[in-house]
Amino acid sequence: MEIGMNNPNIRTIYVQARQALTALWKRPVRFSLRYKITLPYILLAVLLAIAGTIVITRIVVDSVQGRFVNQLMDTGKLAADRVVELEEEQLATLRVVANTEGIATALKNADTNTLRELLTPIAVNTGSDVIEVLNLEGIALLSLRHRPNGGPFDYEQSRGGDWYTSWPIVQRVLAGETDTIGDKFADLVLDTPWGATFYIAGPIYDYDEMIGVALVGTYVNRLVYDLRAASGAAHVTLYVAEGQPLATTFSLPITLTISSETYTDVLANQEHVKTVPIDVGDTHYVQVLFPFEARHGSDLGVTATALSPGYLVQTNPLNRLSITLMVLTGLVGVLLVGTTISQHITRPVLEIAYASREVAQGNLDQEVNVRTRDEVEELAQAFNEMVAQLRVGEVVKDIFGRAVSPEVRQALLDAVSRGQISLGGEVRTVSILFSDIKSFTRFSERHTANQVLTMLNEFFDAIYPAISEYGGVINKFGGDSTMALFGAPIPQPDHAYRAVKTGLAMLEVVRQLNVRRSKRGEKPIQIGVGINTGDVVVGTVGSEERLEYTAIGDPVNVASRIESLTRQVKEHDLLISQATLDALGAEHDFITKDLGYFTVKGKSSQIHIYAVLGTKQDA
Secondary structure, eight states: OOOSTTSHHHHHHHHHHHHHHHHHHHSOOOOOHHHHHHHHHHHHHHHHHHHHHHHHHHHHHSOHHHHHHHHHHHHHHHHHHHHHHHHHHHHHHHHHHHHSTTHHHHHHTTOHHHHHHHHHHHHHHHTOSEEEEEOTTSOEEEEEEEOTTOOTTOEEEEOOOSOGGGSHHHHHHHTTOOBTTBSOEEEEEOOOTTOOEEEEEEEEEETTEEEEEEEEEEEHHHHHHHHHHHHTOSEEEEEEGGGEEEEESSOSSOOOOOOHHHHHHHHHOTTSOEEEEEEETTEEEEEEEEEEEOGGGOEEEEEEEEEOGGGSOOOOOOOHHHHHHHHHHHHHHHHHHHHHHHHHHHHHHHHHHHHHHHHHTTOOOOOOOOOOSSHHHHHHHHHHHHHHHHHHTHHHHHHHTTOSOHHHHHHHHHHHHTTOSOSSOEEEEEEEEEEEETTHHHHHHTSOHHHHHHHHHHHHHHHHHHHHHTTOEEEEEETTEEEEEESSSSOOTTHHHHHHHHHHHHHHHHHHHHHHHHHTTOOOOOEEEEEEEEEEEEEEEEOSSOEEEEEESHHHHHHHHHHHGGGTSTTOSEEEEHHHHHHHOTTOOEEEEEEEEEOOTTOSSOEEEEEEEEETTTO
């Protein structure tokens, strides 16, 4: 018998073993999800052990003085943040006062009793220190002031007083001033009969007419205690001009004055933090000084938060080994819990994986039923939603949205399938229609969010059929504005005619809408429509998760600018460009009026504008 590789039997066994090892080596390695879940726990244990060691070292090495400075700086920042929050709270209360039904009427009628009945619940509910309503002469028709240390309902009330007209914030509101952030102003008023108060002031309107001033205030003496509670400081002091203390949580009498040079330096160099030591009795404090800034960024004073260096106590050296062992013991328990959880996760994940393979093979009749009350259940719900969207053709909705009629949507599908529409982008001559609700910002300021939303829904429901009727594609709903395309994505030789007909139809449906609004006692709305024609790039933009069909090019911007001219040419609500008029052809049946040339933002040359008054058939 031959022994060695020359033996056929041994050679056969060798070849088979080699083939088996090669196959095993090339076989994809399957790493169980259970281990993928538990492995991060192991890595986390190692990282936490390392981090724990570093933290312990930092605790031992860091000086108490360094931690004290950081804590002191934090108190100053928290106090500054609380000033901003307090101002927002007072602004919210002021808006409630200005917009509460009945207050404007009572103010016009000088009805103090009604004002008291309406404002007292607001003061109690918001916990405001002061709420006041002034007439246009600057005289208080009602002043509600919470008694210091009184109960929630303990408010003093008065009427009259001629000191308000000397306050700058009242003067600015009565003068109708506005700036970049609105018509409301904040200030520290020091010379009130009831003590220094931080006020927010704003106008009260009756429709478009200003009829008075609303004031919401917080006593400065209470404000410093509020800042102390919010910042965690031992004490808070508010300094005003020349470094004089206006209010403090320290027990007086003590000397708190800071130098005028320090006061000026804090306001002039706000990027540099200033600290000042102070001794109160046997206790040594360090104050950090920050500007007291109000609305509009004006500096009204300097806020000082104080801590005693004894606030932090030097800790004894920690037993690193004991802490490390405790951390490791806890992490072992975490690993055991993770292993148990992983077993519950893998079963529903396998169910989702099976359903996913079925969907990949084209079977959309899949739905997974997982009730684990965690992220796996969210994954299952997301999977079910994905399959549901695939069933109803969410691809079309991603590209074209919901702003086209079923007929147009089907035509788009057919055109895409035949290759007549390029979704990647192409140059196309189109007509672009822009519309916008005039005075929408003012409407929004004087109505609640629900009222604004109801009006917009009713408005869009009215204009949608007008656009859809002439084959327009609503490209964007942007707040109160609408952009529609004609001539893309489906070619329309008469796109300019369709756009102008749509503009006239929109004006008509808005007129009918205003009839209904008038019957309900609501103010009518007015829109402006601008149309331009030109060559643009149309196609889809966006990401893999969300696509949008849109038009890009200068004619789009010009259309928007033409719409904005309707605020300048107030007697005409539908304006078109020379390019659109040329696209209509000489035989169009529209009645137009030549308005001449206009300069619009972003264009060096003037644009020839025409107003569309109607059709010759309707004349």
